[in-house]
Amino acid sequence: MKDNTKIVVLAINALKGGGAERVVLTLGQGFHELGYDVHILRFKSLVEYELNPNLIYHVLKFKPYKMIPGALRRDKFFARSVDRYITKNIGKPDIILSNLDRSDSVFSYSRLPNIVYVIHNTLSLLYKFKQADIGHQKKENFTRIYSKNPCACVSQGVEKDFIENFGNITSTTAIHNPIDRDDILKQANAFVPEYQNYIIHVGSFKEAKRHDVLVRAYALTDQSIPLLLLGKGNLQSETEQLVKELNLEDKVIFLGFHENPYPYIKHAQFKVLTSDWEGFALVIAEALVLDTPVISTDCPSGPSELLPQSHLMPMREIAAIAAKLSLAMKNPSQFNSVFDEELLPASIAQKYIDFVS
Numbered sequence: 132m133k134d135n136t137k138i139v140v141l142a143i144n145a146l147k148g149g150g151a152e153r154v155v156l157t158l159g160q161g162f163h164e165l166g167y168d169v170h171i172l173r174f175k176s177l178v179e180y181e182l183n184p185n186l187i188y189h190v191l192k193f194k195p196y197k198m199i200p201g202a203l204r205r206d207k208f209f210a211r212s213v214d215r216y217i218t219k220n221i222g223k224p225d226i227i228l229s230n231l232d233r234s235d236s237v238f239s240y241s242r243l244p245n246i247v248y249v250i251h252n253t254l255s256l257l258y259k260f261k262q263a264d265i266g267h268q269k270k271e272n273f274t275r276i277y278s279k280n281p282c283a284c285v286s287q288g289v290e291k292d293f294i295e296n297f298g299n300i301t302s303t304t305a306i307h308n309p310i311d312r313d314d315i316l317k318q319a320n321a322f323v324p325e326y327q328n329y330i331i332h333v334g335s336f337k338e339a340k341r342h343d344v345l346v347r348a349y350a351l352t353d354q355s356i357p358l359l360l361l362g363k364g365n366l367q368s369e370t371e372q373l374v375k376e377l378n379l380e381d382k383v384i385f386l387g388f389h390e391n392p393y394p395y396i397k398h399a400q401f402k403v404l405t406s407d408w409e410g411f412a413l414v415i416a417e418a419l420v421l422d423t424p425v426i427s428t429d430c431p432s433g434p435s436e437l438l439p440q441s442h443l444m445p446m447r448e449i450a451a452i453a454a455k456l457s458l459a460m461k462n463p464s465q466f467n468s469v470f471d472e473e474l475l476p477a478s479i480a481q482k483y484i485d486f487v488s
Contacts (some may be wrong), residue, residue, distance in 0.1 A: 137225045140217060141166045144193075144233040145175035150308075150391075152180065152231050154285075156484035157309045158228070158483075159186045170221050172213075174233060191216050193372025194234070202236075210240035217243060226487050228283075237277040245487055246280040251293045252410035253432050254472050255340070260296060269292035269294065277301055283486060285411040288432020298446070299487045304486050307436070308411045312470070315420045319393035329357045330460070331399035331423075333392050333414045337343035337366030338407070341428075343373055344447055345405040351453035355460055356413045361395055363388040369400070397421040401463040403456065407446055416474055426455050442466050 137164045140311070142156045145452045159169040163185045171186050182188060191213060199205045217224065226350040227246045229238040235248050237282050254273060260266040277293075278300040284290035290305040330349075334340040342360065360383065367385070372384045389395065396402060402418040404427035412433035417426045419437070427434040429443035457465055472478070 137167045137452075138170065139226045139228065140170045140172055140224045140230045141230065142172045142174075142213075143230040145173050145177040146171075146182075147177050148179040148388075150410070152463060153413070154226075154249075154251070154308045155230055155236065156180060156186070157314075157365070157476050158185055158313045158480060159183060161309050161478070162482030164477040165480055167225075167480075170224075171218070172221075174209075174237075174330055188234055189216070189220065193237075201277060204366055206236045207240045213237060214241055214243055220437065226485065227485060229358050230278075235276050236272075239279045247483065247487060248280055248282045250277075250282050250284040250293055250410075252285075252288055253408045255292050255296045256431070271313060273297070281486070283483065286409075286432040286436055288436065289410055290431075292431060297479040304482075306482045307474055308413055308416070308481060309476040310413075310416045310420060310470075310474040311377055311476055312420050315393055318327050319397040319421055321391055322394050324395050324398050326357070326359060326395075327398070328398055329359050329384075330393050330456070331359050331402050332360065332404070333361045333396065333402070333488055334404070334406070335362045336360075336367040336370055338366065339407045339409070339446070340364075342366065343372040344449060344452065345403065346370060346373050346377065346379065348405070348449045348452035351450065352378060352457045352460060354379070354382045356400060357384055358383050359384045359386055359395065359399070361386040361389055361392050367371060369393050393417070393421065396423050399423055400457045401426065401466055403459075404428060405444075405446075405452060406430050406434075406436065412437060416470070417467055419470040422467065424463045424468045425461065426459050426466050427466060428452070437471075439466055442468065466488050 141159055143155050146152045163440050169186045173190045176190050189460045196209045199208055228249050230234050230249045238246050258269040260270045281302045283304050283306045284293055285308050287305045290303050396418050401424035407431050414427050415437045428441050428446045429435055444452045
């Protein structure tokens with residue numbers, strides 16, 4: 132390692148198949164392009180992504196510390212080990228970016244400098260702050276954690292939600308997620324889907340994605356092209372049951388989870404999103420890379436920062452969503468939009484550097 136090389140550490144619990152995990156690897160590539168030594172530190176060995184050879188990987192397992200009574204006490208003891216490990220095995224980081232709950236709690240006890248929390252979602256909606264019991268307790272815990280270091284929110288909507296719920300407990304900024312255009316274009320050419328002339332929705336079957344709203348709205352259209360649902364999740368069986376009740380079995384196709392969704396997105400007539408909340412909405416930016424038209428609900432954060440107003444739909448308003456679907460089915464190209472090159476990994480990494488400086 133060269134003496135003058137700058138160091139960034141990106142910390143996350145594991146590299147399982149989620150959006151935040153993908154963002155960590157993509158952002159790491161951006162820092163690499165800027166000449167940083169990039170260290171990915173995780174607390175579980177679980178990996179569900181192909182690892183970028185330009186990055187350096189570390190595992191410091193949290194599991195042995197689960198024997199220590201009390202969640203906060205566990206995190207405090209583990210934070211001391213994390214600090215020692217980084218100092219001994221990595222060096223003195225110029226930036227530490229902490230991602231998601233486990234890592235954020237641990238780094239709230241760290242004594243290392245230049246820590247930034249990356250806030251990946253609209254916290255008040257994801258953790259239901261308005262629910263008196265669990266939500267209130269979560270909010271208090273997050274207030275303790277996020278008051279310790281600056282926070283970078285992945286969209287302006289996420290930052291707005293953060294400030295509305297926590298006040299000015301720390302300095303904040305909005306930095307969009309990085310998009311690896313070259314990798315997406317490469318993966319999109321891996322195969323040609325067996326389906327043609329279809330609508331695509333990519334996302335886990337969970338509450339936020341509102342597959343129920345999408346299916347009910349689609350039922351109000353002429354269903355002239357099929358709807359493909361790519362993903363898995365707890366609410367899939369409920370969605371399948373709804374499809375049966377609406378007699379849409381021949382029109383709505385469940386694709387399951389695919390590690391590489393990009394060929395399906397590339398060859399779709401258009402992509403649709405009907406979420407009640409998003410953090411950044413990675414799938415929209417990825418569709419724009421592939422020149423795939425997109426329509427989306429105007430949920431509190433993400434879509435309105437990536438798409439023109441005419442491409443947006445009111446949340447949960449099934450008739451309005453059906454009307455927009457019908458327009459897109461007749462003429463998808465009217466919902467084309469341009470990919471913003473400011474989302475490329477090196478540009479986003481530079482924004483983190485500027486925030487810490």
